[in-house]
Amino acid sequence: MTRPPHAADRPGLNLFVCIKQVPDSAQIRVHPVTNTIMRQGVPTIVNPYDLFALEEALRLRDEYGGSVTVLSMGPPMAEEALRRALGIGADHAVLITDRRFAGADTLATSYALASALTTLGREQPIDMVLTGKQTIDGDTAQVGPGIARRLGLEQLTYVAAIDRVDPLRREIVVRRRSEGGVQVLASRLPCLVSVVEGLNEVRRGAVADVLRAARAEVVTWSATEAGVEDPMRCGLRGSPTVVRRVFAPSPRQERAQMVAVTGKRPSQLADAVLDLVLTQQPKLEAALADGPVRRNRP
Amino acid sequence: MVEHFDAIVVGAGPAGTAAALVMARAGLDVLQIERGETPGSKNVQGAILYADALERLVPDFREEAPLERHVVEQRVWLLDERSHTGAHYRSADFDEDRPNRYTILRAPFDRWFAAEARAAGAVLLTETTVTELVKDAAGKVVGVRTDREGENLFADVVILAEGVNGLVGQRAGLRKELDPRHVALAVKETVFLTDEVVQERFNLKGEHDGVVIEAMGDVSAGMVGTGFLYTNRESISIGVGCLISDFQATGTAPYALLDRFKSHPSVAPLLKGGEVKEYVAHLIPEGGYHAIPELVGEGWLVVGDAGQFVNPAHREGSNLAMTTGALAAETVIALHRQGTPCTKAALGSYLRALEQSFVMKDMKKYRGLAAMLHGNKHFLTTYPAALSRAMQTFLRVDGVDKRTKQRLMVQDFKAARGGWWHLMTDAVKLARAWR
Ligand SMILES: Cc1cc2nc3c(=O)[nH]c(=O)nc-3n(C[C@H](O)[C@H](O)[C@H](O)COP(=O)(O)OP(=O)(O)OC[C@H]3O[C@@H](n4cnc5c(N)ncnc54)[C@H](O)[C@@H]3O)c2cc1C
Numbered sequence: 200m201t202r203p204p205h206a207a208d209r210p211g212l213n214l215f216v217c218i219k220q221v222p223d224s225a226q227i228r229v230h231p232v233t234n235t236i237m238r239q240g241v242p243t244i245v246n247p248y249d250l251f252a253l254e255e256a257l258r259l260r261d262e263y264g265g266s267v268t269v270l271s272m273g274p275p276m277a278e279e280a281l282r283r284a285l286g287i288g289a290d291h292a293v294l295i296t297d298r299r300f301a302g303a304d305t306l307a308t309s310y311a312l313a314s315a316l317t318t319l320g321r322e323q324p325i326d327m328v329l330t331g332k333q334t335i336d337g338d339t340a341q342v343g344p345g346i347a348r349r350l351g352l353e354q355l356t357y358v359a360a361i362d363r364v365d366p367l368r369r370e371i372v373v374r375r376r377s378e379g380g381v382q383v384l385a386s387r388l389p390c391l392v393s394v395v396e397g398l399n400e401v402r403r404g405a406v407a408d409v410l411r412a413a414r415a416e417v418v419t420w421s422a423t424e425a426g427v428e429d430p431m432r433c434g435l436r437g438s439p440t441v442v443r444r445v446f447a448p449s450p451r452q453e454r455a456q457m458v459a460v461t462g463k464r465p466s467q468l469a470d471a472v473l474d475l476v477l478t479q480q481p482k483l484e485a486a487l488a489d490g491p492v493r494r495n496r497p
Numbered sequence: 498m499v500e501h502f503d504a505i506v507v508g509a510g511p512a513g514t515a516a517a518l519v520m521a522r523a524g525l526d527v528l529q530i531e532r533g534e535t536p537g538s539k540n541v542q543g544a545i546l547y548a549d550a551l552e553r554l555v556p557d558f559r560e561e562a563p564l565e566r567h568v569v570e571q572r573v574w575l576l577d578e579r580s581h582t583g584a585h586y587r588s589a590d591f592d593e594d595r596p597n598r599y600t601i602l603r604a605p606f607d608r609w610f611a612a613e614a615r616a617a618g619a620v621l622l623t624e625t626t627v628t629e630l631v632k633d634a635a636g637k638v639v640g641v642r643t644d645r646e647g648e649n650l651f652a653d654v655v656i657l658a659e660g661v662n663g664l665v666g667q668r669a670g671l672r673k674e675l676d677p678r679h680v681a682l683a684v685k686e687t688v689f690l691t692d693e694v695v696q697e698r699f700n701l702k703g704e705h706d707g708v709v710i711e712a713m714g715d716v717s718a719g720m721v722g723t724g725f726l727y728t729n730r731e732s733i734s735i736g737v738g739c740l741i742s743d744f745q746a747t748g749t750a751p752y753a754l755l756d757r758f759k760s761h762p763s764v765a766p767l768l769k770g771g772e773v774k775e776y777v778a779h780l781i782p783e784g785g786y787h788a789i790p791e792l793v794g795e796g797w798l799v800v801g802d803a804g805q806f807v808n809p810a811h812r813e814g815s816n817l818a819m820t821t822g823a824l825a826a827e828t829v830i831a832l833h834r835q836g837t838p839c840t841k842a843a844l845g846s847y848l849r850a851l852e853q854s855f856v857m858k859d860m861k862k863y864r865g866l867a868a869m870l871h872g873n874k875h876f877l878t879t880y881p882a883a884l885s886r887a888m889q890t891f892l893r894v895d896g897v898d899k900r901t902k903q904r905l906m907v908q909d910f911k912a913a914r915g916g917w918w919h920l921m922t923d924a925v926k927l928a929r930a931w932r
Pocket of ligand 1: 507508509510511512513514530531532533536537539540543544545546547625626627628658659660661665683684685736738779780781800801802803806807812813814815816818
């Protein structure tokens with residue numbers, strides 16, 4: 200990848216991408232007898248949503264100049280995920296790893312990441328932090344907003360496209376996926392952007408990128424080096440969330456049902472289905488009586 | 498920028514990683530290229546690891562390597578449709594400080610092994626496929642091209658550790674296409690069970706003890722092949738493999754064969770209640786000594802499965818892979834130190850080292866086995882069935898006197914093979930192939 204020079208007239212963007220190494224959920228097994236999650240031998244991957252965030256950051260860097268730093272909190276093994284990000288084209292990688300981080304919920308995780316970002320920001324003032332909309336192993340979508348709140352960044356979640364960034368006027372325009380539509384939002388830098396799947400196509404690093412990644416030193420910081428001020432707010436101790444039980448949902452008993460219908464017209468089909476639904480859910484009928492849905496037949 | 502290395506290794510299976518590890522330790526600048534997301538991700542789970550070959554490379558591997566169980570009992574089963582005649586060997590001697598054989602899962606194992614090479618200084622590129630070899634004007638291999646955008650990568654020597662398919666070598670015209678009579682297709686499943694269930698079903702005394710079963714006879718449905726069952730910590734690996742040429746000829750579906758093995762009355766109870774995950778298929782080179790391709794050339798060497806180094810009679814492969822990888826590495830290191838270019842002639846010392854090692858000796862010992870079984874499938878059909886009938890005659894108490902039973906058993910064997918003469922020639926054939 201050719202990188203535009205960081206010219207004086209182009210301020211460039213200091214971009215930070217938070218990524219997480221997660222078990223490949225497609226390969227997680229549930230124990231048939233105990234119904235617990237079996238992690239043994241499950242390969243790890245970079246949380247897929249985070250890769251879209253990384254690609255978006257790389258595109259911004261390629262367009263406006265600047266640099267992309269990937270950051271992760273995790274066990275030493277998470278270095279692999281960061282190396283992968285370097286191979287895709289990130290410039291720097293930082294792993295914050297410490298026994299004291301273990302068992303963190305989203306509150307403690309965003310605290311640790313925000314601390315590290317503050318430390319990084321002293322060298323390179325933050326323009327944007329990008330994250331995936333959520334992880335596939337936690338599904339909370341809370342860490343990104345948690346970071347934004349702690350760092351006082353504008354918060355743009357569920358972003359489906361970044362339309363425009365103006366590094367000089369410190370402006371950004373994004374499209375946000377929301378229930379029932381798309382919101383176009385204009386906001387200010389510095390900001391946090393959490394992205395949804397499919398807003399771009401993640402590139403393959405060139406030979407030079409993967410070679411650089413393979414040789415690179417991933418910077419590894421302890422909690423102290425990351426600038427964590429209050430270790431009590433990290434890891435299990437800093438996590439008010441209690442996981443009572445992890446289990447596989449039991450399969451639902453109801454099965455899909457074949458409905459015999461006479462007639463081919465769409466309205467006939469709809470009536471047949473509605474009839475069946477209303478016989479099985481008598482209360483619905485009353486609730487719908489005043490609504491827009493009416494049965495054609497008495 | 499032109500990147501030049503002392504050596505490029507294609508593949509991060511046991512052969513490639515052994516080569517990369519040994520060269521990196523000797524201070525060579527090594528680049529290893531693997532197409533999988535991680536080393537081992539393209540590999541078939543569940544295998545037996547032979548400690549010896551690995552111990553020579555990583556003496557304290559037992560402390561760090563992801564191992565499943567060590568083998569305390571070996572079973573060999575001859576199957577007919579409803580029975581098995583078996584030999585079981587279990588010894589407390591196998592419960593030693595430094596066990597000789599382990600069951601492993603290849604994905605975590607290969608990953609760990611590759612990390613050793615990386616720690617020694619080898620540079621590993623993953624998710625990168627070598628598409629072709631780069632040659633100079635004189636035809637000497639000087640590097641590789643990959644499927645990633647960018648420059649070619651150069652080296653003094655390229656070690657082909659790309660596994661059984663050998664596509665890179667084939668594309669470069671260094672070897673012929675695989676012969677379907679020389680390759681087995683193995684299909685395998687991992688069946689998940691708890692540690693306690695595995696221990697109970699196989700009569701084991703702890704989470705580290707394991708049993709392995711090799712099965713012949715009905716399992717291959719008349720084709721040349723075998724079945725196997727290995728106990729892992731929390732799962733069982735079960736599979737069958739037969740020659741591709743036999744699959745082609747009989748039109749048998751590999752998964753149907755595996756299903757049949759799994760529902761065999763001797764096997765089904767061992768798997769009961771287990772959840773099946775990971776159905777995988779992989780090739781095994783089984784052509785033996787005669788199928789070994791050209792192993793060295795101008796600027797290149799072949800190691801592991803790519804060189805057909807598998808001993809099907811003993812189901813050894815990864816240890817031959819590691820050993821050939823290490824021997825190739827030593828050859829390259831010696832030339833590097835002398836400043837000698839890696840010409841075909843200079844690399845010939847790899848061939849001499851192979852001849853000296855157990856690898857070539859074993860390959861030669863079983864040189865006739867593949868062809869013999871190919872032409873004599875009755876070893877895998879008639880005999881196991883006849884043996885099973887003999888066992889039944891012998892064991893059933895039904896008022897028939899023992900002398901008569903003995904005569905019936907002998908007659909049955911004779912009839913099964915059409916007379917004494919055939920029985921005797923079979924014995925000679927078997928002895929020759931095993932000699
Ligand atoms: C079902 C089954 C069961 C087996 N059981 C046993 C057992 O119990 N014990 C035992 O010792 N052996 C066993 N074997 C054999 C053993 O797996 C092989 O002998 C061994 O893996 C060979 O090692 P290798 O490094 O030569 O090849 P591989 O392990 O096949 O490694 C080759 C590597 O090269 C990579 N590669 C290929 N082409 C390219 C390319 N163009 N660019 C980049 N990378 C590439 C592949 O992705 C792969 O990772 C078994 C094999 C099978 C199929």
